[in-house]
Amino acid sequence: MRMLIVLLLELFLGDPRRFIHPVEVMGGLIVWIENRLYEAFQWIPMRVKGLILLSSVGGLSYWLPRLALEVSFSEDLLWTYFTWTGLGIHSLYRHGSEVSEALMKGPEEARQKLALFVSRDTLTLDDKGIQRGTVESLAENTNDGIIAPVFYLLVGGIPLMMLYKAVNTLDAMVGYKNERYTQYGFFSAKMDDVMNLIPARITGLLLVASALLLGFDWRRALKTMLRDASLHESPNAGYPESAVAGALGIALGGPGAYHGRLKEKPWLGDSLREIEIGDIKRTQSMMLVTAVLGLIPLILVEVF
Numbered sequence: 001m002r003m004l005i006v007l008l009l010e011l012f013l014g015d016p017r018r019f020i021h022p023v024e025v026m027g028g029l030i031v032w033i034e035n036r037l038y039e040a041f042q043w044i045p046m047r048v049k050g051l052i053l054l055s056s057v058g059g060l061s062y063w064l065p066r067l068a069l070e071v072s073f074s075e076d077l078l079w080t081y082f083t084w085t086g087l088g089i090h091s092l093y094r095h096g097s098e099v100s101e102a103l104m105k106g107p108e109e110a111r112q113k114l115a116l117f118v119s120r121d122t123l124t125l126d127d128k129g130i131q132r133g134t135v136e137s138l139a140e141n142t143n144d145g146i147i148a149p150v151f152y153l154l155v156g157g158i159p160l161m162m163l164y165k166a167v168n169t170l171d172a173m174v175g176y177k178n179e180r181y182t183q184y185g186f187f188s189a190k191m192d193d194v195m196n197l198i199p200a201r202i203t204g205l206l207l208v209a210s211a212l213l214l215g216f217d218w219r220r221a222l223k224t225m226l227r228d229a230s231l232h233e234s235p236n237a238g239y240p241e242s243a244v245a246g247a248l249g250i251a252l253g254g255p256g257a258y259h260g261r262l263k264e265k266p267w268l269g270d271s272l273r274e275i276e277i278g279d280i281k282r283t284q285s286m287m288l289v290t291a292v293l294g295l296i297p298l299i300l301v302e303v304f
Contacts, residue, residue, distance in 0.1 A: 002079055006080055016085060027049075095282050120256045142240055193234070213289055251271035
């Protein structure tokens with residue numbers, strides 16, 4: 001029953017932005033600590049400062065929900081709220097639709113929409129680059145925003161799910177490999193890699209299954225994932241991205257600008273055809289089916 005309520009809230013309302021959102025609290029805490037720690041205590045190595053940040057934000061994100069659930073007058077209410085805020089099905093689908101709709105009007109607005117949820121530089125992207133960036137982000141975030149949170153909810157309940165969200169937020173904010181964060185964000189980035197090792201591979205397999213159910217080329221999706229996933233610089237992102245690339249018969253990845261520098265990234269998948277705007281919708285469909293498949297174990301646990 002609780003999971004049904006969460007699904008209804010997630011699909012029809014999306015993130016509860018009018019209320020306190022745990023990820024926004026985590027983001028504010030990360031900024032607050034950085035403002036007081038980064039330039040201070042020069043004798044402390046930057047990696048150690050980053051470890052202090054990770055331990056503080058991660059520890060609070062785990063223990064505060066755990067304590068709240070133990071003393072709450074309504075455990076079901078808190079469980080529902082934390083699970084609702086921990087999933088990103090609605091917001092992820094909406095981001096893809098916003099970019100797709102903006103592309104219909106021209107690349108300028110689409111670049112701005114895409115820049116809201118990717119780390120790459122979008123100012124010089126053409127239509128194909130915007131489409132490719134959107135598909136890649138939808139694929140990768142199918143893991144980060146849906147399957148990984150569900151996995152940790154199943155394994156360790158709300159506290160572990162919130163710890164994952166904290167680590168993922170830390171990686172997004174300080175895990176970039178630039179001059180400021182190479183050392184400071186080192187442990188956050190590594191922890192994010194570790195926590196995504198299992199979920200990313202599950203996500204890849206579920207995307208292959210979704211390709212089968214949607215009538216896409218699931219065999220090529222599996223073949224491409226097994227062949228190309230390890231080419232990605234991330235130990236995890238290559239699994240969902242290469243699965244989608246194979247299912248749709250397109251190539252993802254390739255050279256891109258990040259923080260003002262051109263990065264030569266390998267191609268994932270075989271370019272059997274050029275990417276098109278319809279591939280955003282197809283990836284959204286794969287994301288939704290993957291979400292349903294990933295939620296089945298959680299629903300079964302709730303029922304039985």
